[in-house]
Amino acid sequence: MKPNILPKIDPWVRDIIVDPLSKQSLRTSEDGTELISPYGRKYPVVNGVYDLRLLNNTTTPDQKLWKSGQDFYESSATENALADSMDYAGELAGEREVYEAIPIEGRCLDVGGHQGRLRAFLDPAQEYISCDPFLNVFDRIRHPSNLTATYPFLTEPVNFLCCEAEFLPFESCSFDTVHMRSVVDHFRDPELAFNEAYRTLKSNGKLVVGLYVLGGKQGKVGIQQQGKETIKHLLDRFHIREDGDHHIWHPTYDELTNLIESCGFDINTVHWQKGTNDSTCYIQASKVDGLSKSSP
Numbered sequence: 001m002k003p004n005i006l007p008k009i010d011p012w013v014r015d016i017i018v019d020p021l022s023k024q025s026l027r028t029s030e031d032g033t034e035l036i037s038p039y040g041r042k043y044p045v046v047n048g049v050y051d052l053r054l055l056n057n058t059t060t061p062d063q064k065l066w067k068s069g070q071d072f073y074e075s076s077a078t079e080n081a082l083a084d085s086m087d088y089a090g091e092l093a094g095e096r097e098v099y100e101a102i103p104i105e106g107r108c109l110d111v112g113g114h115q116g117r118l119r120a121f122l123d124p125a126q127e128y129i130s131c132d133p134f135l136n137v138f139d140r141i142r143h144p145s146n147l148t149a150t151y152p153f154l155t156e157p158v159n160f161l162c163c164e165a166e167f168l169p170f171e172s173c174s175f176d177t178v179h180m181r182s183v184v185d186h187f188r189d190p191e192l193a194f195n196e197a198y199r200t201l202k203s204n205g206k207l208v209v210g211l212y213v214l215g216g217k218q219g220k221v222g223i224q225q226q227g228k229e230t231i232k233h234l235l236d237r238f239h240i241r242e243d244g245d246h247h248i249w250h251p252t253y254d255e256l257t258n259l260i261e262s263c264g265f266d267i268n269t270v271h272w273q274k275g276t277n278d279s280t281c282y283i284q285a286s287k288v289d290g291l292s293k294s295s296p
């Protein structure tokens with residue numbers, strides 16, 4: 001049976017929502033179907049979800065690449081949800097030790113947060129919002145199911161809105177934690193996404209990034225892996241995604257940490273997720289005030 005899950009917007013969330021481009025406040029139309037910016041742009045409210053996505057992503061090669069990857073991700077996520085056969089309990093058990101090492105502090109923005117499964121590791125009273133460009137992410141949840149047996153809170157409303165990491169529709173300095181798990185490799189522009197994380201975090205706020213990295217902890221990219229990446233880049237250039245990899249970027253650990261640091265963060269903790277053969281790292285980094293663009 002399909003539970004009646006309505007994503008919600010709590011008053012504290014409504015208070016910090018802004019236009020994703022101008023960062024000015026948005027007013028709700030009288031009939032509640034649109035959010036209206038002071039400069040004339042409108043955003044629809046679709047089945048209760050604020051759709052604050054900005055771009056059509058149909059113009060440049062980068063945009064088209066991201067869109068085809070996202071379309072592929074959404075259709076395979078939908079098929080998986082219908083099959084309900086994934087090892088959700090194993091997935092959850094594997095993550096537990098990660099959040100013991102890196103607890104999520106205070107008011108949390110979960111960027112690319114999907115259905116908000118991170119709630120498994122939060123205090124129920126903790127302020128939390130998931131934001132994701134996947135508009136219909138709740139549509140295929142069934143209850144009872146394997147999924148809801150593992151994540152019972154999925155049948156309860158969660159703060160959610162639809163947007164891109166590169167254009168976050170939140171006031172600056174609003175969050176204690178910005179969380180990005182298994183998403184940096186999906187972003188169209190990871191640097192812009194980290195810039196937005198920096199902007200929306202409070203002073204000394206925490207960025208938490210979880211990601212599979214190329215070459216793992218050792219940073220050694222084997223010849224086979226190198227060859228695969230080269231082929232992927234070539235196929236991407238010609239918009240052929242036959243290798244089945246729909247990610248945008250597979251950084252090594254050094255590439256990832258260099259980017260995080262150059263975007264104004266100090267790395268506090270690095271945790272390699274157990275059971276991943278040292279291929280997946282979780283990084284907690286603090287926002288340091290005073291970011292300026294580094295010279296080339």
Ligand SMILES: C[S@@+](CC[C@H](N)C(=O)[O-])C[C@H]1O[C@@H](n2cnc3c(N)ncnc32)[C@H](O)[C@@H]1O
Nearest residue numbers: 112113114133134164165181182183186187188
């Ligand atoms: C592998 S899933 C991870 C979901 C969730 N973070 C988790 O760990 O369960 C990747 C997510 O990134 C989202 N995503 C893709 N491009 C994005 C972007 N530009 N901004 C924000 N989220 C994005 C997808 O819609 C998807 O929900």
